[in-house]
Amino acid sequence: xxxxxRCIASAIQNMVNAGWARDxxxxxxxxxxxxxxxxxxxxxxxxxxxxxxxADSRTKHVVAHYEQVLETTGIQAKPGEFVKGKQGTEFLRxxxxxxxxxxxxxxxxxxxxxxxxxxxxAHENDDLLFGTVESWVAYNLLGGVETGIHISEVTNASxxxxxxxxxxxxxxxxxDFFGLRESILPRLVSSSxxxxxxASGPLKDVPIGGLVGDQQGALVGNKCLYCGEAKCTxxxxxxxxxCTGDQIVKSxxxxxxxxxYQAGPxxxxxxxLEGSIAVAGSAVKWLxxxxxxxxxxxxxNVLASKVPDSGGLFFVTAFSGLLAPYWDPxxxxxxxxxxxxxxxxxIARATLEANAYQTRxxxxxMKLDSGHDLKHLKVDGGMTNGDLxxxxxxxxxxxxxxxxxxxxxxxxxxxxxxxxxxxxxGWDLTKPETLAEVNTNGTREFVPQLQPEEQLRRxxxxxxxxxxxxxxxxxxxx
Numbered sequence: 415x416x417x418x419x420r421c422i423a424s425a426i427q428n429m430v431n432a433g434w435a436r437d438x439x440x441x442x443x444x445x446x447x448x449x450x451x452x453x454x455x456x457x458x459x460x461x462x463x464x465x466x467x468x469a470d471s472r473t474k475h476v477v478a479h480y481e482q483v484l485e486t487t488g489i490q491a492k493p494g495e496f497v498k499g500k501q502g503t504e505f506l507r508x509x510x511x512x513x514x515x516x517x518x519x520x521x522x523x524x525x526x527x528x529x530x531x532x533x534x535x536a537h538e539n540d541d542l543l544f545g546t547v548e549s550w551v552a553y554n555l556l557g558g559v560e561t562g563i564h565i566s567e568v569t570n571a572s573x574x575x576x577x578x579x580x581x582x583x584x585x586x587x588x589x590d591f592f593g594l595r596e597s598i599l600p601r602l603v604s605s606s607x608x609x610x611x612x613a614s615g616p617l618k619d620v621p622i623g624g625l626v627g628d629q630q631g632a633l634v635g636n637k638c639l640y641c642g643e644a645k646c647t648x649x650x651x652x653x654x655x656x657c658t659g660d661q662i663v664k665s666x667x668x669x670x671x672x673x674x675y676q677a678g679p680x681x682x683x684x685x686x687l688e689g690s691i692a693v694a695g696s697a698v699k700w701l702x703x704x705x706x707x708x709x710x711x712x713x714x715n716v717l718a719s720k721v722p723d724s725g726g727l728f729f730v731t732a733f734s735g736l737l738a739p740y741w742d743p744x745x746x747x748x749x750x751x752x753x754x755x756x757x758x759x760x761i762a763r764a765t766l767e768a769n770a771y772q773t774r775x776x777x778x779x780m781k782l783d784s785g786h787d788l789k790h791l792k793v794d795g796g797m798t799n800g801d802l803x804x805x806x807x808x809x810x811x812x813x814x815x816x817x818x819x820x821x822x823x824x825x826x827x828x829x830x831x832x833x834x835x836x837x838x839x840g841w842d843l844t845k846p847e848t849l850a851e852v853n854t855n856g857t858r859e860f861v862p863q864l865q866p867e868e869q870l871r872r873x874x875x876x877x878x879x880x881x882x883x884x885x886x887x888x889x890x891x892x
Contacts (some may be wrong), residue, residue, distance in 0.1 A: 443624030819856025
């Protein structure tokens with residue numbers, strides 16, 4: 415928290431230097447990496463070990479153990495009634511919207527208990543507090559051990575493998591399954607309400623009014639509040655969320671069901687389908703740092719613009735397998751369609767197209783699962799700065815891409831949730847029309863230019879390339 419406190423102090427000083435008064439800050443919101451897991455002491459308020467971040471895969475053996483438990487012993491669906499095997503897996507997905515995976519927080523917490531004696535002792539002695547990052551940040555900003563405000567916001571809680579996403583309650587059968595005490599859990603809160611006032615520092619007495627996971631924050635920041643609206647954040651990887659309204663949509667096409675946001679205490683939550691792409695901006699980084707085809711990430715658009723298309727080249731960027739909707743950890747990166755005429759510009763363009771094809775694959779799955787066509791795709795993140803990258807995305811996807819001028823959508827989403835908690839500017843997430851004028855200046859739309867026949871031909875080529883990339887590591891393909 416020392417780093418966070420320094421950032422707050424620096425930001426406030428910069429605001430004052432720009433001519434704003436300190437008391438112009440009416441409320442703050444917090445948005446965070448989801449799934450990252452923190453364990454700390456109830457008595458001291460101090461961390462018991464280092465946090466385990468969302469992408470850390472050290473817990474793969476824990477996943478394998480619980481897959482075996484699910485297969486042989488099962489999980490308690492009703493008192494005295496256990497379901498196992500395929501039925502157990504389906505029960506877990508029905509309750510949480512998630513599969514067993516290294517990503518999710520319960521697996522990370524179990525690893526901490528099993529590998530850190532002080533965490534195990536705290537768990538045994540009822541001294542352990544567990545939370546994701548927003549829980550830890552709120553705990554400290556709101557007074558730490560002195561006030562003991564231990565809360566978790568529902569979009570973050572929905573990534574723990576412990577929350578029933580229909581009832582918005584911690585699920586006792588999952589606590590039993592993972593061998594966890596109920597007393598370690600934070601109190602559940604909505605995404606938009608006043609949780610308390612900051613206890614000290616330059617923002618002392620300012621209320622915290624919004625907590626939200628980063629990808630859900632970007633969904634709100636992009637104002638994807640109606641069923642059928644979607645956003646994709648393009649960073650190192652890419653995360654696409656598709657709003658399904660007040661209905662939990664069970665995916666049969668490799669996607670996750672998750673909570674999009676809860677607009678206030680007691681308000682019915684809004685849900686989403688989510689698909690993740692492991693490699694997006696990191697493929698551009700590979701072109702720059704490993705292949706030395708470009709000197710900066712921005713140059714990928716310049717290099718790719720020197721050719722009208724990829725010349726029949728496809729780049730399956732499976733550097734560490736494929737995520738949604740393919741879910742093949744054994745897939746390998748593949749450049750296919752190379753000829754004697756292939757040049758660096760074709761490779762650059764194929765890299766941009768790879769991002770677009772994987773986005774389309776997720777959206778096709780989302781349409782099948784939800785029964786709703788995509789109205790348009792709203793985008794944010796570093797890769798969206800390139801006009802050519804966005805044009806390619808529109809052409810390959812066959813949908814309109816909407817790019818706002820101000821693309822810090824995750825921060826904007828947390829600010830909107832915080833503002834709505836104190837009715838700032840009349841914002842109300844249950845009435846999306848109250849946000850109609852937010853972040854509209856400079857919005858640009860990219861409309862598909864490819865003919866449908868050519869679009870389909872290229873899409874079929876991509877699917878053939880993916881099939882060739884799958885299962886390269888023998889024994890890992892589904």
